[in-house]
Amino acid sequence: MGRMSDDPTHIREFFGARAAHWEDRFPDDGPAYAAAVAGLGLRPGDAVLDAGCGTGRALPPLRAAVGTAGTVIGADLTPEMLAEAARRNRDRDGTLLLADVARLPLRDGALDAVFGAGLISHLADPARELGELARVVRPGGLLALFHPIGRAALAARHGRRITDDDLRAEPNLRPMLARSGWRMRSYVDEDERYLVLAARGTE
Numbered sequence: 001m002g003r004m005s006d007d008p009t010h011i012r013e014f015f016g017a018r019a020a021h022w023e024d025r026f027p028d029d030g031p032a033y034a035a036a037v038a039g040l041g042l043r044p045g046d047a048v049l050d051a052g053c054g055t056g057r058a059l060p061p062l063r064a065a066v067g068t069a070g071t072v073i074g075a076d077l078t079p080e081m082l083a084e085a086a087r088r089n090r091d092r093d094g095t096l097l098l099a100d101v102a103r104l105p106l107r108d109g110a111l112d113a114v115f116g117a118g119l120i121s122h123l124a125d126p127a128r129e130l131g132e133l134a135r136v137v138r139p140g141g142l143l144a145l146f147h148p149i150g151r152a153a154l155a156a157r158h159g160r161r162i163t164d165d166d167l168r169a170e171p172n173l174r175p176m177l178a179r180s181g182w183r184m185r186s187y188v189d190e191d192e193r194y195l196v197l198a199a200r201g202t203e
Helices: 008-025 030-038 059-066 079-087 126-135 151-157 170-179
Strands: 047-051 071-076 095-098 111-117 137-147 182-190 193-200
Touching (some): 030 059, 030 111, 030 137, 047 059, 059 071, 071 079, 079 095, 126 137, 126 170, 170 182, 170 193
Parallel strands (some): 047 111, 071 095, 111 137
Antiparallel strands (some): 137 193
16 A cells, blocks of 8 residues: 555545544454554553554553553544544543644653554655654654554455555565664564564664
């Protein structure tokens, strides 16, 4: 799946029109989200951001991981997605924030981890936006890039084939992360899940 237009308005329109029924299309993805969150190894009291949170599907497992003393923020560019998250009571599990991941209203090193489901496909300027995520995470903190199905299965769903220029491919993503302040720790691309874990550089 190619990246969308660099214009955030197009992204908002695309997801805004689909917000109300977004989760209904893939109702069985919940356990996959929970398993991906577990991969972050969050501890009680940690602060975590769900970047491009959509309807907030990851917020309940993120809240469970960090506990009542932790901080959970769900940031998204699309008001309709955040409204749907609130309608599903996901605002009980985290603070919903209308924000672009390219310009987050968070201080440097404020977070212990970032979770991003389906995020990579929709970044207009991946190096800059991954760099912004690195800015708000403490040294040694983690980034999880997740999708409930792998690249091949996702391409097949859309009647496409995987291409060599796909940013989610390991040979492309590893150096992109490195340029953005992240060090890839693991890469999994299977039919049942896509999960990349990276650590914030300490230099």
